[in-house]
Amino acid sequence: MNATAAIAGATFGEAVRKRVLMVILLAALVIILISPAFEPFAGRGQRTLVMSFGFGIIQLAGTFIAIILCTGLIPTEIERRTIYTILSKPVQRWQFVLGKLLGAIGTLAFIYAMMGLVFLLVTRLSLGAFEPQVIKGIVMFFFQSSLLASVTLFFSTFVSPLVNYFLSAGVFLMGNLMSTFLETIQRNPEVTPLTRIPVQILTIILPNFANFNIQNPIINPEQVLTDELAYFIQTIAYAIVYMALLLVGSILIFNQREM
Amino acid sequence: MGGYSIVSDVVIKTVKLTKRYSSWWGSQTVEAVKNLDLEVYRGEIFGFLGPNGAGKTTTIKVLLGILYPTSGEAYVLGKPAGDPETHHRLSYLPENPYFYEYMTGKEILTFYARLFGIPEPERSKRVNQLLDRVGLSRAANQPLRNYSKGMLQRIGLAQCLLNDPDLLILDEPTAGLDPIAHIDIRDLILELREQGKTLFISSHQLSDVEIVCDRVAILNRGELVRIGKLEELLSGGYVEMIAEKVSENVLEPIRQLGGRPSWHDGRLIVEQPDDGSIDRVIDLVRANGGHIISVKPYRRTLEDLFVETIQGGRKQ
Ligand SMILES: Nc1ncnc2c1ncn2[C@@H]1O[C@H](COP(=O)(O)OP(=O)(O)O)[C@@H](O)[C@H]1O
Ligand SMILES: [Mg+2]
Numbered sequence: 043m044n045a046t047a048a049i050a051g052a053t054f055g056e057a058v059r060k061r062v063l064m065v066i067l068l069a070a071l072v073i074i075l076i077s078p079a080f081e082p083f084a085g086r087g088q089r090t091l092v093m094s095f096g097f098g099i100i101q102l103a104g105t106f107i108a109i110i111l112c113t114g115l116i117p118t119e120i121e122r123r124t125i126y127t128i129l130s131k132p133v134q135r136w137q138f139v140l141g142k143l144l145g146a147i148g149t150l151a152f153i154y155a156m157m158g159l160v161f162l163l164v165t166r167l168s169l170g171a172f173e174p175q176v177i178k179g180i181v182m183f184f185f186q187s188s189l190l191a192s193v194t195l196f197f198s199t200f201v202s203p204l205v206n207y208f209l210s211a212g213v214f215l216m217g218n219l220m221s222t223f224l225e226t227i228q229r230n231p232e233v234t235p236l237t238r239i240p241v242q243i244l245t246i247i248l249p250n251f252a253n254f255n256i257q258n259p260i261i262n263p264e265q266v267l268t269d270e271l272a273y274f275i276q277t278i279a280y281a282i283v284y285m286a287l288l289l290v291g292s293i294l295i296f297n298q299r300e301m
Numbered sequence: 302m303g304g305y306s307i308v309s310d311v312v313i314k315t316v317k318l319t320k321r322y323s324s325w326w327g328s329q330t331v332e333a334v335k336n337l338d339l340e341v342y343r344g345e346i347f348g349f350l351g352p353n354g355a356g357k358t359t360t361i362k363v364l365l366g367i368l369y370p371t372s373g374e375a376y377v378l379g380k381p382a383g384d385p386e387t388h389h390r391l392s393y394l395p396e397n398p399y400f401y402e403y404m405t406g407k408e409i410l411t412f413y414a415r416l417f418g419i420p421e422p423e424r425s426k427r428v429n430q431l432l433d434r435v436g437l438s439r440a441a442n443q444p445l446r447n448y449s450k451g452m453l454q455r456i457g458l459a460q461c462l463l464n465d466p467d468l469l470i471l472d473e474p475t476a477g478l479d480p481i482a483h484i485d486i487r488d489l490i491l492e493l494r495e496q497g498k499t500l501f502i503s504s505h506q507l508s509d510v511e512i513v514c515d516r517v518a519i520l521n522r523g524e525l526v527r528i529g530k531l532e533e534l535l536s537g538g539y540v541e542m543i544a545e546k547v548s549e550n551v552l553e554p555i556r557q558l559g560g561r562p563s564w565h566d567g568r569l570i571v572e573q574p575d576d577g578s579i580d581r582v583i584d585l586v587r588a589n590g591g592h593i594i595s596v597k598p599y600r601r602t603l604e605d606l607f608v609e610t611i612q613g614g615r616k617q
Contacts, residue, residue: 045416047415055401055403056401056403123398124401126362126365126367126395127398127400130388130393130470131388131416131417132389132416132417132418133388300369301362301367
């Protein structure tokens with residue numbers, strides 16, 4: 043366990059020193075901070091503006107950071123040969139992969155904590171009240187990004203970083219849209235099963251990223267979640283199970299891998 | 302229990318080990334190691350020699366389980382290569398080692414010590430000891446990105462010693478280092494042998510290993526071309542004797558003793574096999590009125606052997 047923790051720690055240490063990631067984080071923090079300045083343009087009311095704008099920036103930054111960080115996690119170790127001294131120690135390959143993933147999740151926790159704190163501050167100052175909804179949104183986005191990180195890490199065990207950018211971004215977009223798309227299709231009686239079934243299968247296989255986008259009910263309180271707690275638990279459990287499956291897949295592929 | 306644990310004195314063993322690299326569509330293949338049979342015994346310094354591209358690093362990666370054999374077998378410390386359990390007892394210095402640059406010397410050694418599972422307070426103690434031993438105590442808190450190549454190599458050696466290993470696998474440990482660093486590393490290697498450790502050292506520079514190796518294997522284009530004790534491989538040197546004022550009568554008896562006499566500017570030069578017969582030749586020369594100017598042994602060097610073997614291999 044110590045080895046896994048050491049690898050996770052080293053991964054985190056390196057990630058928070060990675061310039062691209064910190065530039066994205068800083069840019070996001072600055073934009074969140076200055077977002078109340080757009081107030082005069084708010085047509086739909088101040089709260090909606092501040093909330094949707096902040097959540098949008100946070101999700102965007104988290105998504106980019108998850109993909110950029112995870113495409114390189116394993117390939118970089120191989121390319122610059124740092125992996126040789128690690129795998130020649132009493133470290134199992136699964137410990138290496140798990141350590142990398144935990145390091146990435148730790149990094150995401152860190153950046154979401156930073157963005158969340160600043161967003162809380164901004165909402166407190168501009169809306170005059172503490173907004174617990176911010177925390178809920180941040181937690182959901184954190185799990186969404188962690189799931190995305192597992193997807194990217196999984197792909198990184200067998201495709202090049204460049205291909206991985208497109209693959210991961212594609213899966214993220216599809217995973218965000220598929221469930222809505224499927225609902226639309228199911229409501230339309232003209233769609234044949236020949237079209238519907240593949241869409242259904244794809245919707246089940248692809249990670250459902252849409253479930254984490256709870257900013258809509260948060261931004262528009264009239265759109266009510268029937269049982270919020272159950273919904274949260276279910277969605278988080280879904281993320282964890284899906285991540286575990288991806289982790290197993292990553293390890294199986296990485297075990298065969300030669301460096 | 303698998304492998305060769307019965308013969309506990311065999312630390313590394315490969316049987317018909319073959320490693321082929323192929324591009325993933327399989328159109329191009331490189332056979333980097335071919336049918337390699339190797340045994341390395343406990344307590345010896347084993348030189349694994351060959352020119353660049355001979356397949357040394359590939360073999361080492363297979364021994365560590367970083368690559369898998371295409372065919373054949375490899376055993377390390379009595380277990381199939383790559384068994385993480387055996388990794389507690391071995392250590393590895395890669396060719397041109399590279400480490401996390403953002404860490405300091407002390408942090409990187411602490412990181413590796415954690416990978417070895419060494420608990421505190423033992424961990425800090427050993428890290429500090431080793432920083433001291435490789436002469437990096439003063440640079441301990443500087444990030445590795447400020448280290449010179451020689452300093453990185455010393456960090457590399459320090460991380461090899463963290464677990465007090467039985468077997469050290471060093472890939473080109475002196476490549477690209479200045480002469481002083483060469484000597485440091487050679488001294489360290491000798492010190493480790495004193496402690497009874499087994500060392501497997503790859504090199505394409507012969508002068509480094511010549512003095513320290515007990516046995517060597519020479520690899521060329523993936524194939525083992527020579528293996529044996531250094532003194533056996535280097536036998537076959539000769540003794541050169543120069544004399545003057547000798548009568549030609551000695552020529553025939555010298556030839557009968559296996560020597561090769563020749564004349565240069567009225568001087569007799571004899572190349573005599575290094576088998577003790579030089580005494581009889583000297584007696585002969587003296588008995589025939591000759592005057593000995595010099596007697597000089599010419600030992601074969603590893604370099605000679607290397608060039609002979611590799612060129613022999615190329616001609617085929
Ligand atoms: N990852 C790889 N893919 C394809 N060919 C490789 C790879 N690594 C090494 N080779 C080839 O295998 C041969 C042996 O290389 P290597 O084991 O590095 O030799 P050495 O360490 O003796 O210099 C060389 O021809 C080299 O080009
Ligand atoms: Mg090499």
